[in-house]
Amino acid sequence: MSTWIHKVCAGLVLLASVGAVYADAAIGTVKTLKGEVNIERNGALMKAAPGMKLMTADKLVTGANSAVGIALQDSTLMSLGAKSATQLNEFRYDPVKRDGNLLISVLKGSMRFVTGLLGKQNPAAVGIRTPTATIGIRGTDFVVSVADKE
DSSP: HHHHHHHHHHHHHHHHHHHHHHTOOOOEEEEEEESSSSEETEEEEEOEEEEEEEEOOOOOEETTTTTHHHHHHHOEEEEEEOOOOEEEEEEEEEETTEEEEEEEEEEEEEEEOOOOOOHOOGGGGGEEOOOOOOOOSSSEEEEEEEEOOO
């Protein structure tokens, strides 16, 4: 009987660890980097590097004369220019159903956005927020620019 209990407990631990990994699953990757680029995650600040995995709620901040290019799981491409700040608010993507949603906030600076599979399959599922407006996706390639308050 104790073997059965151990197997059940081991199975529950495995399921819990898979759920935790899935909850923290990467939504994208830093592809290119120039200059100083930082990622704010869960209150911690870290220097970005090519190949670094991005998570939901990450905030990307570029310095002067800096830029970063990222790719999300659905093949969405984003590049941020100098002195930019962008928050990856929401990202959910099911590659089998090609379903999900994406919400990004451009807080300041500039961002070029090339729509991935989510935007092509369901444009209404993709949104870009700025301090003054929310942009709905209707095209596949556009630039957003937000003036710094300072």
